[in-house]
Amino acid sequence: MNNASVYIIVPAYNEQEVLNKTISALVTLAYSVVVVDDGSTMNLKEYVKELPVYFLQHQINLGQGAALQTGNQFALKMGAEYIVHFDADGQHQLSDIEKLLQPLIDKECDITLGSRFLNQQEKEVPGGKRAIIHTARYINYMFTGILLSDAHNGLRAMNKKSAGLMVLTENRMSHASEILFLIKKHRLKIKEIPVSILYTNYSKKKGQSIWNSIRILFDLLLHKLFQ
């Protein structure tokens, strides 16, 4: 397979050195990398200007869901075969990308979702965060009928067909649940792949707080009511 037909979407909002580090690592694998600057208040371009990537910029901050959707649309326009969503904060591992892609290449499924709980990494996840994730899993299950071993994990890969069907309208963080709605709606085949998440102080700071989770739930309820 040609790595250039794999598009890695990296949504970024006010990330700096860590963005440069993440992207530098990604480009060594010869994937096509799309950085979507979601209206950062600082000049993100500075941090990727020496790297061979596509750089897209939202004029104002719309949210991660919107940035991923922009990345998907752009990648499809460029003729992507596979699309991977990868967080900019350095919590995902490069080696996991291939693990996510393999089932897609083998045509086993349409979408692969990274799960940090399939490889006994559970104990490494900070306690409070673990409780939120488990609650989120069951809330997702209630809404979509899909029970995953992990929830709101930013690492996922999809083939061209499912990327075309994925039209995310939730601009903010509830896009992770919206993806499950769309999987259900379009009867896409999914597979969970064990991945490891690196909890650095930086990614912890950037991660979901309890308050944010409540907001996601609220967005989700409104989404169900008004779709």
Add this chain to the structure above:
Amino acid sequence: MTGIQIVLVTAFVFVALYYFTKLRNRIIDVILLITLVAVAVLFVLFPEITGVIAKKLGVGRGADLVFYTSIVAFWFVVLKLYTKIRKLEQLTTDLIRKQSIENAELNKKTS
């Protein structure tokens, strides 16, 4: 006319005049507005009417009836505004997305 009646009637008339200047182009809005304000003024001037309607509907007092219907109207407006905001948000997103895809840059390899 009591003091409160003067205050309320004046307020309604001003609100009506304000919206009248904004909604001039749609006849249905104007009719709706005039009807609403007419009913409101009528109720303010003759509060006994609300009492009669309230009794018929099984609500104790006219003022309570007005209060309950106001809550319903309030929620209607909130939902209406919410859907409108969602639509605007979607429109903004589409525009910004289109613009960002059109202006996508490919950085050159420097190494």
